[in-house]
Amino acid sequence: MKLIFLGPPGAGKGTLAARAVDILGLPHISTGAIFRSAIEAQSPLGLKVKAIIDAGKLVDDDTTIELVKERLARDDVQKGYILDGFPRTIPQAEALAKFSAVDKVVNFDIPDSGVLERLGGRRVCRKCGHNFHMVFDKPAKDEVCDHCGGEVYTRDDDRPEAIQKRLEVYRAQTAPLIAFYRQQGLLLDVDARPKVDEVVTNFKKTLGL
Numbered sequence: 001m002k003l004i005f006l007g008p009p010g011a012g013k014g015t016l017a018a019r020a021v022d023i024l025g026l027p028h029i030s031t032g033a034i035f036r037s038a039i040e041a042q043s044p045l046g047l048k049v050k051a052i053i054d055a056g057k058l059v060d061d062d063t064t065i066e067l068v069k070e071r072l073a074r075d076d077v078q079k080g081y082i083l084d085g086f087p088r089t090i091p092q093a094e095a096l097a098k099f100s101a102v103d104k105v106v107n108f109d110i111p112d113s114g115v116l117e118r119l120g121g122r123r124v125c126r127k128c129g130h131n132f133h134m135v136f137d138k139p140a141k142d143e144v145c146d147h148c149g150g151e152v153y154t155r156d157d158d159r160p161e162a163i164q165k166r167l168e169v170y171r172a173q174t175a176p177l178i179a180f181y182r183q184q185g186l187l188l189d190v191d192a193r194p195k196v197d198e199v200v201t202n203f204k205k206t207l208g209l
């Protein structure tokens, strides 16, 4: 099954994708995580995108499309994938349709107040990428990942001004994808407001699993 996870920043796409990997046995491809690894490694891609991402803006379509096209050409995704954070613009969606036919687009629905609450408290493991939350899912020891012992930190794009920018960008450039995919009969809506386990249950029901 080839799935896209769509939704505003902080809707819980990455958290759900980590659970869906176990449920569906498919690889999770997050463009945001690929960019963050490149930044961490200080690769040419990382150096190019760091300031853009920290400011809450989108990386240009050509760079992002090329990255995903290369990733989806690998053997491990031939049975399916969970694509999280791509496409994020209509040109990206049109490009994707030319190199991979998706089966369903899962739209994680949450109001801005929920986004602000989730992103304001998010902490991420630098080593394994696990998402924590200082209220809903706190690591046992501050700044240490429960799963791999890595450093738990606050993402540079989780500063209040970057969160506001990401919400603006989402409304202007990404939200139009909801109508785009609904029109094609591919969109499935999942209420992302409840606790993680309940969202997982909603997700499974929506997909008929």
Ligand code: AP5
Residues within 6 Å of the ligand: 007, 008, 009, 010, 011, 012, 013, 014, 015, 016, 030, 031, 032, 033, 035, 052, 053, 056, 057, 058, 059, 060, 064, 084, 085, 086, 087, 088, 089, 092, 118, 119, 121, 122, 123, 131, 132, 133, 134, 136, 137, 157, 166, 192, 193, 194, 195, 196, 197, 199
């Ligand atoms: P990306 O990493 O994709 O960021 P995003 O879409 O803004 O999504 P987030 O990772 O912020 O949130 P999420 O929905 O995954 O929520 P999470 O599960 O972490 O992209 C980062 C940047 O890269 C972009 O801004 C852009 O610059 C660039 N980029 C990436 N893709 C691009 C593209 N296609 N084109 C151009 N540029 C691109 O959850 C959030 C918090 O809430 C966590 O703390 C979690 O523990 C908590 N939480 C989750 N679910 C629940 C729940 N049900 N109840 C309570 N707490 C919850």
